[in-house]
Amino acid sequence: MVLDTVTLRVAFGVVALTLFPLFYLVTYRRTRSAYSGWWCTAIALFIAGCFAYLLNGTVHQVWANPLANVLTVLGAGSVCAGARSLRAAASGARRSGALRRGTWQLVAGPAVVVAIASALDNPATNHWSGGPYFLAMMSLLIGLSSVEVWRLQPDDTRVQRPMAMAAGTVAVYYLGRCVTFIIDGPQGPVFRTVFGSAQTTLLTMMLLVVVSFSMAALSNEQVTRELRASAIRDGLTGLLNRSGFLHLAAEEMRRLDKAGVPGALILADLDHFKAVNDRYGHAAGDQSLRAFAAACTATIRSTDLVGRYGGEEFVLLLPGAGTDQAEAIARQISHSLEGVQAPAGFPLPTVSYGIAPLGSGDLNAVIAAADVALYEAKAQGRNRVVLAG
Structure with missing residues (x-):
């Protein structure tokens, strides 16, 4: 043919x-x-x-x-x-x-x-x-x-x-x-x-x-x-949203618990965030949230998870990290945030942290323990790190 x-x-x-x-x-x-x-x-x-x-x-x-x-x-x-x-x-x-x-x-x-x-x-x-x-x-x-x-x-x-x-x-x-x-x-x-x-x-x-x-x-x-x-992403910061973080963190904690590997969880809250919104406007508040998210992603390791937990509150899961290492990471995030100049010239808010070890492998219990430590950091004057227990 x-x-x-x-x-x-x-x-x-x-x-x-x-x-x-x-x-x-x-x-x-x-x-x-x-x-x-x-x-x-x-x-x-x-x-x-x-x-x-x-x-x-x-x-x-x-x-x-x-x-x-x-x-x-x-x-x-x-x-x-x-x-x-x-x-x-x-x-x-x-x-x-x-x-x-x-x-x-x-x-x-x-x-x-x-x-x-x-x-x-x-x-x-x-x-x-x-x-x-x-x-x-x-x-x-x-x-x-x-x-x-x-x-x-x-x-x-x-x-x-x-x-x-x-x-x-x-x-x-x-x-x-x-x-x-x-x-x-x-x-x-x-x-x-x-x-x-x-x-x-x-x-x-x-x-x-x-x-x-x-x-x-x-x-x-x-x-x-x-x-x-x-x-599963937060539209403003690009971080995991609450449901996305909880889903991935639960899977990661099950893996760590089975392997016998320690870890830590950090709850972070921007101090006096409402005052930033009231004085400088919601655009300034959004810039503050994005600046903190950028400081987190620039500081954490590739194996860590970070998400926006709600409002001005953020949560980080650090596989393999002890509470001392988690505290060092929290301080490094705040140090990075201090070096950021907001476009509009307003001062970025400070951050309070509560840290809890992963312990039993129950995610809700770990978050609750970190939340108690976070409230203690607020009560002590904000802009500080408090370890659970």
Whole structure:
């Protein structure tokens, strides 16, 4: 059977044109996730590149082939950007910003290389102008997409590993095309039989359908995880909210109790917080809460839990820490807070702390003991640390 490249490219374009509105309306409009947005962009670029390739062999190929190469590479870059966006969503703000900046460079850089190589390689007469660079960039970008998806947490999604393996297979295929192109040439028997345009178009069309549905599932799962994560976070400070902290702290205490590892719990309360709101306004109160939350996150260890317990009260669980170490952490938090200058110039409130050892493993009892110590700290004049008992 002889595969007609033109017919296959038309079929690919029709399939992509069908998938684009379906994916856009069913997935992107509902989730608004960066991942589905990048995949919509990738499909649109693949469609444009596919139809530009149809001008190959005409008087327009002098501009159509280089343009098609660039559009297709941009599409592969968008697939890679979508994979990176999944990891960016799970990273901290600073790490996420760095990933996004690197993503735009990753998308644009290969496209610029391919554009220059294609334009300088006699595109008016050479059907494969810039071919080695184009194939190398496609292999690189799709391979990076596979790596990005593989690096997600294994328990995040059921389609992660199959998607990564599919992308890896395509990356290896394009690498084989590139190596064979250089060694055998575009008219060589191995290249035309195994890596020709018709075979590649058929393979890409099949994968486009499969991966589109997999990406829809992955995008939906990503949004579900983000909603689940936001449900246990305090919107003002970014810390765990009360229910989120209590759930995770109970699990952590069961683990510590089974392993026989000590720990401590800290209740913290901002002193005279109502006076800050009354004198400087609620915006000042919000800034005070965010400043204390930032001081906590900058001080605690990666294994510790910290949450907003309610109002101006915060709670910290310190696995493996004794009361002396917990007291040192509390004092370090207050010391960090003293060095913060509020944007509006008002003085940030001091903080009182109550500390209790985890003891029996009953979370409610430990919180109650820390609460008694906190009230004792208030009674002694505030801005101090009191140990339970």
